[in-house]
Amino acid sequence: MESQNYKNHRKFYPPHHFIYLPLLILLKGFGIYKIFNDEQHQLIWILFSIVIFLLFYLAIMVRQHYALGLQNRLVRIEFKQRYFEIFGLRSDEVEEKLKFSQIAALRFAYDDEFKELLYKALHENISGDKIKKSIRNWRADHHRI
Template identity: 85%
Template sequence: MESQNYKNHRKFYPPHHFIYLPLLMILEIFGIYKIFNDESHELIWILFSVVVFLIFYLAIMMRQHYALGLQDRMVRLEFKQRYFEIFQLRSDEVESKLTFDQIAALRFTYDDEFKELLYKALHENISGDEIKRSIKKWKADHRRI
């Protein structure tokens, strides 16, 4: 498996991203094409296109909404656990000062860099993307959604 880093850390689900969604896009383009080229059934093709668009939209939103909502909760729990393991303190106050983007970016660090980048996030308010770009030794996460 390829070593994970900033440039390749995004994840795709092939059946969803490369089969189902492209197929829906093709059906949508076909429906729009038929609206203009089959005037005798124009209303049916408009309805077809609207239904395909709604299925497409719902497929994207529902998959993302459930998976990302759960993943966000897990990321916060991981942060709390890790913070406690490193500092032997509750993280409630620290967590409230960080954005979710910063917390999520800190997941990709090992403990020594975690301390350094957490300090920068709290005192210099660096963004999650800046945290990711600052990581010297990337801690891969191959199990995320």
């Protein structure tokens, strides 16, 4: 398995991203084409295009909403546990000062860099993306959604 880093840490679900969504896009394009080229059945093609658009929208929103919502909760719990293991303290006050993007980025750093980057996030308010780019020794996460 390839070593994970900033450039390759995003993940795709091939049936969804490379089959289902492109198929819906093609159907949407076909429906729009037929709207302008089949005047006899124009209303049917408008309804077809609306239904395809709604399926496309629903497919993206439902999948993302539930998966990311759950993943975000797990990332926060992981942060709390890791903070406790490193510092022996509850993380409630620290967590309130951080944006979620910062918490999510910190999970890719090993403990020594975690401390340093956490300090920068709290005192210099560096962004989650900047935290990721600052990581020298990337701690891979191969279990993301």
